[in-house]
Amino acid sequence: MVNVSFCRLGRNIPEPFAGYVLPYVRKSIAQTEGENAVTVLGAMWNGLACAAAVAVWDETDGELLSLFVDPKARGCGVAGRLVDLLLEEGARLGKDSLSLEYVLKDEELAAMDALVESRGGAVIDGAPICGMNSDDFLDSPLLGPALHPGWRRPAAVRLFSELTPRELELLDAIEELPEYLRPSALGDRLDPALSAVWLADGRPAAFALGFQTGDRMFCQSSVWRGPNAPEGSFRALIGAQVNQCWYRSGGSFVFFISPINPRSAAMAEWFTGGNYEPYTQRDAWIPIPNKE
Numbered sequence: 001m002v003n004v005s006f007c008r009l010g011r012n013i014p015e016p017f018a019g020y021v022l023p024y025v026r027k028s029i030a031q032t033e034g035e036n037a038v039t040v041l042g043a044m045w046n047g048l049a050c051a052a053a054v055a056v057w058d059e060t061d062g063e064l065l066s067l068f069v070d071p072k073a074r075g076c077g078v079a080g081r082l083v084d085l086l087l088e089e090g091a092r093l094g095k096d097s098l099s100l101e102y103v104l105k106d107e108e109l110a111a112m113d114a115l116v117e118s119r120g121g122a123v124i125d126g127a128p129i130c131g132m133n134s135d136d137f138l139d140s141p142l143l144g145p146a147l148h149p150g151w152r153r154p155a156a157v158r159l160f161s162e163l164t165p166r167e168l169e170l171l172d173a174i175e176e177l178p179e180y181l182r183p184s185a186l187g188d189r190l191d192p193a194l195s196a197v198w199l200a201d202g203r204p205a206a207f208a209l210g211f212q213t214g215d216r217m218f219c220q221s222s223v224w225r226g227p228n229a230p231e232g233s234f235r236a237l238i239g240a241q242v243n244q245c246w247y248r249s250g251g252s253f254v255f256f257i258s259p260i261n262p263r264s265a266a267m268a269e270w271f272t273g274g275n276y277e278p279y280t281q282r283d284a285w286i287p288i289p290n291k292e
C-alpha cells in the first residue's frame with residue numbers, strides 16, 4: 001500500500017526535494033525576507049521525495065511559484081493536497097487568495113484546471129503558446145546547428161550573464177522600449193544565461209529574454225528589435241537561447257514561443273516547419289475562504 005506524507009521545508013530547500021523546484025525559485029526564496037513570507041512543502045511517497053510546492057505571501061495574498069509532482073506519483077491527489085495545505089496556511093496567515101500561472105498541455109493542463117476550479121478558483125486567461133520539441137528541430141537548418149557543441153554565437157551576441165551591471169542597466173534604459181518589454185519587468189524570473197542581446201557599436205540593437213518554466217522547459221518570453229537591428233539578428237539571438245537550453249538540459253527540451261501576434265506566429269512556423277505542440281499559458285486564482 002502506498003503511504004503519502006507531507007512535510008514543511010526550509011527556504012534553503014534540501015535535496016532531494018530541491019530537484020522538484022526550479023533554480024530561479026530556489027534562489028529567489030532563499031533571498032526573501034520576512035518570517036511568514038514563504039511556505040515550502042514537500043511530499044513523500046513511501047518515504048521518498050515525490051513533489052514540492054512553493055508559495056510566497058505578500059501583505060494580503062499569495063502566489064504559487066512552483067508545484068511539481070514526480071510523474072510516478074501523478075493522478076493520486078498529491079498536487080491537490082499540497083495546494084490544500086497551502087490554502088490552509090494562507091487562511092492561518094489571514095490571506096485572501098493564491099494566484100498561480102502555468103504553461104501546460106493535455107492531461108496536466110486538465111488536472112491543473114480541475115484543481116483550481118474544484119477549489120472555487122477561476123482560470124483567468126488561456127493564451128496559446130507553441131512548444132517546440134528540440135528533437136524535432138535537430139535537423140532544421142535554422143536552429144539545428146545551435147544544438148551542437150561546435151556552434152558559435154556571432155561576436156555581436158552576448159548573453160546577459162556576460163554583461164556588467166552597468167551594461168544591464170543600459171538595456172533597461174533604452175528609450176523606445178515599452179515598460180512591459182524591459183528586462184526588469186521579468187524580475188527574478190529572467191534567466192541571464194537564457195537571455196541574449198545583439199550589440200551594434202556597443203549599443204543594444206535587439207534582445208531576446210528567456211526563462212525556465214519547468215524541468216527541461218524553457219520560454220522565450222519577449223523579443224525587442226530596435227530600428228538598427230540587423231538582418232538575421234533574431235535568428236542569432238534565438239540560436240544563442242536554444243544553445244544554452246541544450247547545454248542546460250543535457251540534450252532534449254521544449255522551447256516555448258508565444259505566438260502573441262501574426263509575426264511571432266509566423267516565426268514559430270518558420271523555425272519548426274509547423275512542427276510544434278499547442279500548449280496553453282494560464283493565469284489562475286483561488287480564493288482563501290476561512291480566515292482565522
Ligand SMILES: CC(C)(COP(=O)(O)OP(=O)(O)OC[C@H]1O[C@@H](n2cnc3c(N)ncnc32)[C@H](O)[C@@H]1OP(=O)(O)O)[C@@H](O)C(=O)NCCC(=O)NCCS
Pocket residue numbers: 022065066067068069070073074075076077078079080081107108109110111112114115118119213214215
Ligand atoms: C499538473 C500536476 C501538478 C498535477 O499533479 P497530480 O498530483 O497528478 O494532480 P492531482 O492528482 O492532485 O490532481 C489534481 C486534480 O486534477 C484532476 N485530474 C487529474 N488528472 C486529470 C485529467 N486527466 N483530466 C481532468 N482532471 C484531472 C484530479 O481529479 C484532481 O482534481 P480534484 O483536486 O478536484 O480532485 C503534475 O502533472 C505536474 O507536476 N506537472 C508538471 C508541472 C510543471 O511543469 N510545473 C512546472 C513548475 S511550476
